[in-house]
Amino acid sequence: MSVFEGFRFRRVSSLVHRLDPRVKFFYVLVMFIVAVIFSELLPLTVLFFLQIPFVLVGGVQREWLRSLKGALLFAVMIFTFNFIFTFLYPPVYAQSASPIEYPLAMAVRFLVLVESFSVFFLTTSPDHLSLALEQSHVPYSFTFAFTTAVRFVPVLAEEAQTIMDAQKARGLELEKGSFLRRIRNYIPILIPLIVSAIRRSLELAEAMESRAWGASEKRTNLYVLKLKRGDFILIVIAIAILLLGFYVRYFVYIPPLKALLPI
Numbered sequence: 001m002s003v004f005e006g007f008r009f010r011r012v013s014s015l016v017h018r019l020d021p022r023v024k025f026f027y028v029l030v031m032f033i034v035a036v037i038f039s040e041l042l043p044l045t046v047l048f049f050l051q052i053p054f055v056l057v058g059g060v061q062r063e064w065l066r067s068l069k070g071a072l073l074f075a076v077m078i079f080t081f082n083f084i085f086t087f088l089y090p091p092v093y094a095q096s097a098s099p100i101e102y103p104l105a106m107a108v109r110f111l112v113l114v115e116s117f118s119v120f121f122l123t124t125s126p127d128h129l130s131l132a133l134e135q136s137h138v139p140y141s142f143t144f145a146f147t148t149a150v151r152f153v154p155v156l157a158e159e160a161q162t163i164m165d166a167q168k169a170r171g172l173e174l175e176k177g178s179f180l181r182r183i184r185n186y187i188p189i190l191i192p193l194i195v196s197a198i199r200r201s202l203e204l205a206e207a208m209e210s211r212a213w214g215a216s217e218k219r220t221n222l223y224v225l226k227l228k229r230g231d232f233i234l235i236v237i238a239i240a241i242l243l244l245g246f247y248v249r250y251f252v253y254i255p256p257l258k259a260l261l262p263i
Contacts, residue, residue, distance in 0.1 A: 008063070008121070008122070008154035009121060009122060009123075009124065009125055009126060010059075010060050010063055010122050010123070011125070012058065012059045012060065012123075014057060014058050014059045014123070015057055015058075015230060016054060016057050016058035016059075016119075016123045017058065017123045017124075017125075018228075018230065019123075019230055019231055019234060020132070020225055020226075020227055020228070020231045021124045021128050021129050021131075021132035021225070022132045022135075022136065022225070023227065023231040023234050023235055023238075024120050024123065024124060024234070025120060025132075026235065026238055027120075027234055027237075027238045028116045028117060028119075028120045030238040030239075030241055030242045031047065031051070031112065031113075031116040031241070032113060032116065033242065033245070034047060034241060034242060034245035035047055035109050035112045035113060035116075036109075037245060037246070037249050038105075038109075038245070038249060038254075039102065039105055039106075039109075040101075040105060040254045040256075041101050041104055041105040041108065041257050042254055042255070042257070043245075043248060043249075043254060044105050044108045044109050044112060045108055047112045048108055048111060048112050048115070050241075051112075051115055051116065051119060054119055055115075055119055058119060058122065058123045060119065060122040060123060063118075063122050064115065064118055064119060064122065067114060067115070067118040068111060068114065068115060068118075071110070071111060071114040074110065075107040075108075075110050075111055076107070078103070078106050078107045078110050079103045079104060079106065079107040080103075081103075082102060082103035082106045082107075083099065083100065083103040086099045086102060086103065087099070101256060101257045104257075121150065126147045126150050126151050127147075128225070129146075129147055129150065130143050130144070130147040131221060131223060131224075131225055132225055133146070133147075134219070134221070135224070135225055140219060141214075144213075148204070152200065156193065156196075156197060156200075159193065159196055160189065160193050163189055163192050163193055163196075164189055167188050167189060172185060172188060173185060174186065174189075
């Protein structure tokens with residue numbers, strides 16, 4: 001469940017936290033586009049390390065590492081599947097100079113995407129995110145549903161971990177037995193979790209009804225987001241990364257891994 005911890009907002013006084021959510025999302029979108037257009041290991045590795053200064057300035061190193069640790073299992077699965085497919089469908093993966101380089105690049109691409117969105121949610125308050133969506137003329141019903149999901153997914157993940165610990169203390173074995181048996185052992189985890197989620201949804205519905213949610217179509221806000229100097233600097237950096245990524249992708253030769261590390 002540690003992967004969900006990397007998407008819970010941490011209230012820290014930093015330059016990254018004070019940036020406009022719209023600008024940070026634009027930066028994340030740029031990182032997503034650049035990561036998708038590359039399938040080589042070298043540029044994807046550069047993208048991975050490119051975001052470390054962003055994490056250090058934001059002061060969310062510990063949570064960021066926990067999100068990567070939680071995503072490591074999925075990265076290993078991506079690497080394994082792609083490694084197997086390089087032998088099952090060799091003509092499709094013939095462009096890869098090494099049978100291990102392409103699967104490794106796909107795993108690193110996944111980690112780049114996870115770390116980008118992790119930094120965004122760690123440094124963006126749900127209130128500011130909701131305000132940014134409203135000022136972007138997104139319907140408030142969609143905004144409320146999205147920000148509510150952002151708030152409650154990490155909470156449900158933490159509650160699932162608590163239920164797992166409680167069931168283990170009662171003698172439930174989750175790591176032993178066959179694959180099907182381990183799946184059946186998760187039923188005592190899912191049932192309390194579903195009941196708790198339904199209870200939370202009913203409490204939320206009652207709170208919304210008691211506050212006359214949706215009674216007024218025109219909403220007002222105490223704060224208004226405005227772009228500052230740091231936001232414009234990040235926009236310039238993001239555009240530069242995007243243009244440089246397309247330039248490298250189409251006009252620069254990217255050497256394979258074994259050309260850089262001859263054996």
